[in-house]
Amino acid sequence: MELWDDYEATYRERTAGSEAAFERLQEDVPAGVASTYRAWDPYPFVVDRAEGPYLYDVDGNEYLDFDMNNGAAMVGHAHPTVTEAASDQLHDGTLFTHPHELLGEAASALKERWSMMDKVRFTNSGTESTMHAMRIARAYSGRDTVLKIEGAYHGVHDYALISKATPEGQVGHPKRPNKVIESDGIPEKTAETVEVAPFNDLDAVESILEDHVNEIGALIVEPIVLAKGVTQPYDDFLQGLRELCDEYGIVYIFDEVKTGVKVAPGGAAEYYDVEPDLVTLAKSIGGNFPVGAFGGREEVMSVIEDGTAHYGTYNGNPLVARAVETVLNDVLTGEAYDHVNRLGQRLADGYEEIMADHGIEGHVENVNSIGMVLFTDEPVENYRDYLEHIDVEFHENYWFGMLNQGVLPHPHDASQQWTISVQHEEEHIDEHLDAFENIAPRLADEQA
Numbered sequence: 001m002e003l004w005d006d007y008e009a010t011y012r013e014r015t016a017g018s019e020a021a022f023e024r025l026q027e028d029v030p031a032g033v034a035s036t037y038r039a040w041d042p043y044p045f046v047v048d049r050a051e052g053p054y055l056y057d058v059d060g061n062e063y064l065d066f067d068m069n070n071g072a073a074m075v076g077h078a079h080p081t082v083t084e085a086a087s088d089q090l091h092d093g094t095l096f097t098h099p100h101e102l103l104g105e106a107a108s109a110l111k112e113r114w115s116m117m118d119k120v121r122f123t124n125s126g127t128e129s130t131m132h133a134m135r136i137a138r139a140y141s142g143r144d145t146v147l148k149i150e151g152a153y154h155g156v157h158d159y160a161l162i163s164k165a166t167p168e169g170q171v172g173h174p175k176r177p178n179k180v181i182e183s184d185g186i187p188e189k190t191a192e193t194v195e196v197a198p199f200n201d202l203d204a205v206e207s208i209l210e211d212h213v214n215e216i217g218a219l220i221v222e223p224i225v226l227a228k229g230v231t232q233p234y235d236d237f238l239q240g241l242r243e244l245c246d247e248y249g250i251v252y253i254f255d256e257v258k259t260g261v262k263v264a265p266g267g268a269a270e271y272y273d274v275e276p277d278l279v280t281l282a283k284s285i286g287g288n289f290p291v292g293a294f295g296g297r298e299e300v301m302s303v304i305e306d307g308t309a310h311y312g313t314y315n316g317n318p319l320v321a322r323a324v325e326t327v328l329n330d331v332l333t334g335e336a337y338d339h340v341n342r343l344g345q346r347l348a349d350g351y352e353e354i355m356a357d358h359g360i361e362g363h364v365e366n367v368n369s370i371g372m373v374l375f376t377d378e379p380v381e382n383y384r385d386y387l388e389h390i391d392v393e394f395h396e397n398y399w400f401g402m403l404n405q406g407v408l409p410h411p412h413d414a415s416q417q418w419t420i421s422v423q424h425e426e427e428h429i430d431e432h433l434d435a436f437e438n439i440a441p442r443l444a445d446e447q448a
């Protein structure tokens, strides 16, 4: 039997209850999911509950989870300390549309991690964080255009969905990527205020800036591009962008929705020792509560006090403020980082070893709690490399081969990464690697 047919048949056998539940969901909810990414073929398994490093589906299958809510769960599921703090807050009120002191506590906990952050505002998601950061950067610079990186994801607002996942035939010149709007419903005119540059190419960025002097007021980057793989910056790239932003009077935004608090306590800014003007956050700062934030230098953030709009009924509500403060002060401690980083390295080394033993072409990209296996020996240094070298169908076999053994290696899709949580232990890493070892011979045959 073909590998895929075999894996699909096993998946269907294990998840009949999910198939039925997903059919029912589709009657009420478009595509059966609350975020379109979550719908995949043949159908996604339907979750019943989660605890520690595990997810359980409606058929009673247990999954050792390295997806961790698309990277939002560095604390793991239902962390007892976070659960206790949030439960306490449930009794004291979950929403005050008046100032409260928990807001300051949560903001201070972030400021301690990002030295450039003088002021912080909370939002309810990463999308809101990048949308507001872009507005604030435009207001501060007095310029309308935002420069973004080809293939980077910054959420789902109109300005973010340009050249995020350009189809192969439409990409344009590698140094001047085409501006491609991803979705119907986004006005064509949106692209007039967005420019797109390749990752890891300072010359290309500078040439675009020169062509748009006094037009580009903001540059937003995922410091490690995690929308497609784990694409790390060349040594001088992020600092080079800092210098270009200074030269051209541009607000430099790090989108740390995925990297923030995960690659180091102070995110990629700390890891690469580069100071942006604004940082956007969400996901793992909130211990699985819906929260985002953006923060930065006093003079940039002060445009809010001068009238630039940032409002929201649920912004910085006491429930999420309590969760953020607890996650940052009590759960993601120095010891927790040592633990997670050690496990991340163990997983990465284990994958490399198994691939070498079985002659599988591939390599691991690993940055502390975040990593993934790319089934290519070629370096993946920008969006074009990803398109050229990643065999999405092959990766799908790997993913379902793991899933059928009760290991969820990362979110569905070849572009995605694992997250090591504080609730993973060495034995979980070894279980993950054992599952990979089991499918390695068939993957090697498939690749041959």
Ligand SMILES: Cc1ncc(COP(=O)(O)O)c(C=O)c1O
Pocket: 070, 124, 125, 126, 127, 128, 130, 153, 154, 155, 156, 222, 226, 255, 256, 257, 258, 282, 283
């Ligand atoms: C780098 C980055 N920015 C922004 C977002 C959007 O965050 P949210 O899904 O909370 O809106 C994501 C989500 O994956 C992300 O990875």
